[in-house]
Amino acid sequence: MSDPEAPLTISHSGDSGLTDSHCHLSDERVFAEADALIARAMNAGVTRIALAGVEPAEWTRQLELKARYSDLLTLNFGLHPWWVEKYSRAELDSILHELDTRVAHAQGVGETGLDFHSKRNASRFDDQREAFRQQIRIAKKHSKPLVLHVVQAHEECVKILKEECSSAKSMGASDLGIPILVHSYSGNVTQLQEYLRLGAFISYSGTLVRAAQGDGHEKTAKALLNTPIQRLLFETDAPDQGWGDPENSDENEPARVREVYEAALKIMELPLQSGLPALAEVVGKNFRRLFGALGNVPNDHGSAR
Numbered sequence: 627m628s629d630p631e632a633p634l635t636i637s638h639s640g641d642s643g644l645t646d647s648h649c650h651l652s653d654e655r656v657f658a659e660a661d662a663l664i665a666r667a668m669n670a671g672v673t674r675i676a677l678a679g680v681e682p683a684e685w686t687r688q689l690e691l692k693a694r695y696s697d698l699l700t701l702n703f704g705l706h707p708w709w710v711e712k713y714s715r716a717e718l719d720s721i722l723h724e725l726d727t728r729v730a731h732a733q734g735v736g737e738t739g740l741d742f743h744s745k746r747n748a749s750r751f752d753d754q755r756e757a758f759r760q761q762i763r764i765a766k767k768h769s770k771p772l773v774l775h776v777v778q779a780h781e782e783c784v785k786i787l788k789e790e791c792s793s794a795k796s797m798g799a800s801d802l803g804i805p806i807l808v809h810s811y812s813g814n815v816t817q818l819q820e821y822l823r824l825g826a827f828i829s830y831s832g833t834l835v836r837a838a839q840g841d842g843h844e845k846t847a848k849a850l851l852n853t854p855i856q857r858l859l860f861e862t863d864a865p866d867q868g869w870g871d872p873e874n875s876d877e878n879e880p881a882r883v884r885e886v887y888e889a890a891l892k893i894m895e896l897p898l899q900s901g902l903p904a905l906a907e908v909v910g911k912n913f914r915r916l917f918g919a920l921g922n923v924p925n926d927h928g929s930a931r
């Protein structure tokens with residue numbers, strides 16, 4: 627792992643397309659306008675978009691988009707912790723079985739994880755835990771990267787990941803054996819170090835834009851500065867998590883991932899003009915390591931093995 631105190635030096639020498647590592651173009655709210663959103667993203671220089679999965683009907687919509695934008699899109703099939711609350715236990719079993727049979731058509735498993743925010747239904751937290759464990763096992767069985775949604779549950783998430791590591795007979799106790807992406811990272815630096823020890827990639831969302839504007843979120847800015855550059859990714863989480871007009875929740879879209887990159891450069895105190903293509907190149911490489919060929923699991927030095 628790189629020294630978090632070391633300056634974040636980057637050198638530009640190749641593909642500087644932008645990457646939106648997590649969004650929801652297959653969400654019912656925006657699916658009808660996905661073609662226009664993708665056109666705008668491509669015009670803005672976005673060359674890679676990962677879709678996050680929430681439930682089976684939405685995986686099907688991902689496949690429809692992939693048929694049209696094969697090179698641009700990376701698919702993830704999963705059961706989001708919020709959606710766990712929508713289903714009975716019998717339905718959850720059936721959905722996870724369906725995931726096991728359909729996940730071969732996706733590049734990753736997720737988003738899955740734990741969300742213990744106070745507005746969630748606490749009586750279903752055990753079902754969230756169980757659905758999370760099952761999805762870790764499906765990801766390991768199919769050698770797919772795992773995309774995590776974790777809110778107010780970082781310690782427990784890391785604990786479950788470690789338990790699932792040690793139950794893997796073919797792997798070392800500290801190695802899950804598959805790459806992990808923590809999407810829209812919201813934890814502190816101590817929790818970040820735990821994820822980094824598990825080899826995780828860390829994706830930052832529009833929260834960075836607010837932080838760069840001096841609008842709070844110092845915790846996230848500090849986490850960014852402690853994330854080795856070879857583990858960094860950026861995302862919009864569109865259509866959610868917009869950072870502009872709070873009255874207009876629809877304005878977030880993949881084209882705006884550029885603003886997240888620019889905010890990161892500002893927080894890192896790197897020059898915008900030369901820094902953007904350089905940062906884009908490193909992030910593009912990170913994305914390919916995460917979703918690349920099977921067995922490309924990052925080690926603690928950030929290189930693939």
Ligand SMILES: [Zn+2]
Pocket residue numbers: 648649650678737809863
């Ligand atoms: Zn998401």
